[in-house]
Amino acid sequence: QVQLVESGGGLVQAGGSLRLSCAASGRYYAMGWFRQAPGKEREFVAAISRSGGSTVYADSVKGRFTISRDNAKNAAYLQMNSLKPEDTAVYYCAARDGMAVRYSRDEYAYWGQGTQVTVSS
Numbered sequence: 001q002v003q004l005v006e007s008g009g010g011l012v013q014a015g016g017s018l019r020l021s022c023a024a025s026g027r028y029y030a031m032g033w034f035r036q037a038p039g040k041e042r043e044f045v046a047a048i049s050r051s052g053g054s055t056v057y058a059d060s061v062k063g064r065f066t067i068s069r070d071n072a073k074n075a076a077y078l079q080m081n082s083l084k085p086e087d088t089a090v091y092y093c094a095a096r097d098g099m100a101v102r103y104s105r106d107e108y109a110y111w112g113q114g115t116q117v118t119v120s121s
Contacts, residue, residue, distance in 0.1 A: 002026045002110040004093045009115030012083055016119070020078040022093030022112060030096050031076040033067060034105055035089035035117075042092065046078060047101040056101045061087075083119045090114040 008020040022031065032047035046057045046067040055067050066079040076093060094108035102108070 002029070002095060004095055004110055004112035006091065006093045006112040006115040009091060009117045011118045011120065014083060014085055014119055014121050016083050017079070017081045018083065018117060020080070020091055020093075020115060020117075022076045022078075024074045024076070024093075024095055026074075028071055028074065029110070030098055030100060030102065031067075031069060032094045032096070032102065032108060033076075033078045034092045034094055034108075035087075036092070036114075037089040040089075042105055044103045044105065045091070047103065048076060049101050050099040054101050056103065080117070083117075085119045085121045087117060088119050089117060091117050 003025040005023045030050045033045040034042050036042040048055045048067045052069045064082045069076040092114045093112040095110040096108045
């Protein structure tokens with residue numbers, strides 16, 4: 001059974017930074033970050049391949065967020081800079097069997113419990 005545990009969420013002012021972490025049990029997976037704001041659907045944020053050599057981002061976060069991973073620790077990270085109030089959401093770590101990056105949440109079989117990120121204006 002794969003388990004994903006996120007940490008690092010919190011309250012930050014606009015323009016600030018946060019770093020989310022996702023610790024994964026089991027073998028290595030391609031991983032992604034998604035977010036869900038109140039009343040909205042869960043949306044793609046960023047993804048990274050199993051090797052870490054390929055990354056993709058949603059247009060809304062490109063240039064501000066960076067996804068990375070440490071396979072020795074079986075962990076993934078999301079560095080979020082220049083945060084905006086519209087980034088406020090519950091952020092979820094996800095993992096999928098396979099090596100490649102994917103945008104669709106349907107491609108991810110394993111999910112963490114989520115961590116709240118709130119950006120005040």
